[in-house]
Amino acid sequence: MQPELSTFKTLWRLVPFAKKALPRIILGMVAAIGAHMFALSIPQFLQNLVNSLVAGGIDALIPAVVLILALGVAEALFVLLRRWLVLTPGTFVEADMRNALYAKLQDLPVAFHDRWPSGQLLSRAVRDLSMIRRWLSFGLVLLVANLLTLIVGLVILFSFNFWLGLIFFIASLPIVVIGFRFEKSFGEVARLSQDQSGDLATRVEQAVHGVRVLKAFGRGGFAADQFATDAKALLGTEIRKAKAVANIWLYLILLPEFALGLSLFAGVLLVADGQITVGTLVAFVATAMVLRWPTESLGFLLGFTLEAKSAVTRFFEVIDEPDLISDPEKPKTVADPRGLLEFKDVSFRYPDTAADQPDLISNFSLRLEPGQSVALIGLTGCGKTTLTALSTRLYEVTGGSVEIDGVDIRDMTRGELRTLIAMAFEDATLFSSSVRDNVLLGNPTQSEEDLKQALEIAQAQFVYDLPDGLDTKIGEEGLSLSGGQRQRLALARAVAAKPRILVLDDPLSALDVDTEAMVEDALRHVLTTTTALIVAHRPSTVMLADKVALMHEGKVVAFGTHQELLKTSDHYRYVISSLDAAEKAREVNL
Ligand SMILES: Nc1ncnc2c1ncn2[C@@H]1O[C@H](COP(=O)(O)OP(=O)(O)O)[C@@H](O)[C@H]1O
Numbered sequence: 001m002q003p004e005l006s007t008f009k010t011l012w013r014l015v016p017f018a019k020k021a022l023p024r025i026i027l028g029m030v031a032a033i034g035a036h037m038f039a040l041s042i043p044q045f046l047q048n049l050v051n052s053l054v055a056g057g058i059d060a061l062i063p064a065v066v067l068i069l070a071l072g073v074a075e076a077l078f079v080l081l082r083r084w085l086v087l088t089p090g091t092f093v094e095a096d097m098r099n100a101l102y103a104k105l106q107d108l109p110v111a112f113h114d115r116w117p118s119g120q121l122l123s124r125a126v127r128d129l130s131m132i133r134r135w136l137s138f139g140l141v142l143l144v145a146n147l148l149t150l151i152v153g154l155v156i157l158f159s160f161n162f163w164l165g166l167i168f169f170i171a172s173l174p175i176v177v178i179g180f181r182f183e184k185s186f187g188e189v190a191r192l193s194q195d196q197s198g199d200l201a202t203r204v205e206q207a208v209h210g211v212r213v214l215k216a217f218g219r220g221g222f223a224a225d226q227f228a229t230d231a232k233a234l235l236g237t238e239i240r241k242a243k244a245v246a247n248i249w250l251y252l253i254l255l256p257e258f259a260l261g262l263s264l265f266a267g268v269l270l271v272a273d274g275q276i277t278v279g280t281l282v283a284f285v286a287t288a289m290v291l292r293w294p295t296e297s298l299g300f301l302l303g304f305t306l307e308a309k310s311a312v313t314r315f316f317e318v319i320d321e322p323d324l325i326s327d328p329e330k331p332k333t334v335a336d337p338r339g340l341l342e343f344k345d346v347s348f349r350y351p352d353t354a355a356d357q358p359d360l361i362s363n364f365s366l367r368l369e370p371g372q373s374v375a376l377i378g379l380t381g382c383g384k385t386t387l388t389a390l391s392t393r394l395y396e397v398t399g400g401s402v403e404i405d406g407v408d409i410r411d412m413t414r415g416e417l418r419t420l421i422a423m424a425f426e427d428a429t430l431f432s433s434s435v436r437d438n439v440l441l442g443n444p445t446q447s448e449e450d451l452k453q454a455l456e457i458a459q460a461q462f463v464y465d466l467p468d469g470l471d472t473k474i475g476e477e478g479l480s481l482s483g484g485q486r487q488r489l490a491l492a493r494a495v496a497a498k499p500r501i502l503v504l505d506d507p508l509s510a511l512d513v514d515t516e517a518m519v520e521d522a523l524r525h526v527l528t529t530t531t532a533l534i535v536a537h538r539p540s541t542v543m544l545a546d547k548v549a550l551m552h553e554g555k556v557v558a559f560g561t562h563q564e565l566l567k568t569s570d571h572y573r574y575v576i577s578s579l580d581a582a583e584k585a586r587e588v589n590l
């Protein structure tokens with residue numbers, strides 16, 4: 001957690017993103033200030049006009065009226081100019097910031113995404129960034145212009161008459177105190193509101209994602225209640241925000257009126273005493289009236305600024321997140337990749353593991369010769385999936401190393417690593433795109449022939465029977481596929497990337513035994529030069545692999561061919577028979 005920066009320092013961090021937009025924003029400020037200056041100059045002429053009227057001269061009336069009219073028109077034109085100037089630049093800043101956020105989210109390791117709810121990221125990318133855009137275009141411009149106008153206005157008021165100015169100034173002074181108090185209280189609720197809307201987004205995302213489960217278990221009402229509770233909390237916060245703004249607004253309207261009343265009273269006395277002219281008093285009052293909107297708007301603009309501040313803070317919470325898995329400064333390359341994968345004394349624990357827990361993986365050593373296929377088995381929860389994630393650097397080992405052809409995977413760029421090793425996950429994720437795009441995700445330049453072969457190996461020929469064949473849109477917005485079909489596409493995706501090393505995390509679990517055997521066979525015959533680490537859950541799969549590694553309590557406890565291990569290891573026989581039993585139970589259910 002970073003120490004909290006002041007509002008100014010926080011907002012200053014926008015500068016690098018806002019660089020291109022700043023000239024227009026500053027010009028917008030100048031235009032806004034110009035408009036106010038025209039408004040402020042009108043009372044100056046009013047003063048002379050009233051004085052000459054009082055003196056009985058009517059001749060000055062027409063030119064003075066024309067002049068005041070012209071000033072009014074100039075003010076309106078400058079307001080228009082400001083709007084035109086500031087309307088677009090914020091949009092570019094918003095787009096740049098959104099791209100930066102997206103790039104960062106892609107770059108951050110899986111461990112980050114384990115911790116962060118997706119709704120919080122979504123609300124940052126959407127709500128917070130659009131808030132920042134609006135603040136840059138309107139909030140910032142008006143805040144600066146209005147504050148400056150207030151200062152110039154006060155100087156003018158003092159110039160009319162020192163004592164009148166002083167009375168007005170002192171009577172308005174409490175506004176500053178109220179403003180500071182407001183910043184403290186409002187800043188907290190603004191942050192709370194943004195966090196809560198992120199929570200709400202997470203709820204929606206989960207409910208939509210898990211709609212089948214919710215429906216199947218009849219828990220729609222439960223989810224709706226949870227949503228309603230969160231929505232109510234957000235509503236409460238929004239009301240607190242509105243109350244805070246209403247509160248400060250009360251003072252911002254009341255105090256200037258009060259100050260004006262006081263100075264008017266004193267002004268009349270001064271006129272009666274002959275110390276100032278009627279014209280000066282009229283001009284004083286007219287100037288004070290011009291300052292009314294800049295004063296009144298301060299509450300809203302301060303609130304806006306504080307919301308923008310917490311939006312910026314939330315944005316940088318993600319951007320500042322240290323990227324623990326990054327590319328080395330001097331990356332090594334594997335000159336002639338052969339596909340030797342070696343785990344050397346690897347240990348690993350998840351970042352949030354309790355201190356008294358042992359490492360999930362420790363002293364794990366395994367060597368996969370080029371072209372060899374090794375089945376990894378072990379009881380559920382022993383860390384097989386975690387291990388596959390370590391080999392592709394989705395997580396970083398906490399001890400030991402993973403090496404490909406003798407090069408530590410931390411010493412190569414992630415880009416190079418991805419060309420050497422490809423992975424298929426147990427829960428196959430497809431993107432809403434065509435079959436072709438999904439399969440060629442790992443290497444879009446692959447030829448049609450490679451694509452065909454990959455689909456064949458994965459026994460995914462069913463895609464040719466889809467309505468548009470390889471161009472059928474699948475995934476979230478397209479055609480729904482069965483679990484087994486999805487897995488086969490995910491497998492085809494890994495194969496189509498043509499890596500030296502394939503890591504398959506139980507990619508065949510949703511397939512029936514026959515299809516699985518065909519996939520296995522194809523893998524063995526076609527991919528003779530590809531090293532494969534296959535997490536398996538069926539004895540039949542295990543038998544097809546060259547070697548089997550048995551994992552227990554975080555390390556390899558037995559390594560050899562299936563037959564060897566059956567002979568020599570009690571533990572192996574036990575695990576195989578439990579896999580067998582699980583498999584039988586599954587078949588009964590099928
Ligand atoms: N992202 C994670 N954060 C914390 N713990 C995790 C995470 N993923 C898995 N685990 C824990 O690590 C252990 C091993 O999980 P996993 O590698 O999936 O086992 P397997 O694939 O062998 O069934 C489990 O106890 C699981 O709860």
Ligand SMILES: [Mg+2]
Pocket residue numbers: 384385386426506
């Ligand atoms: Mg697993």
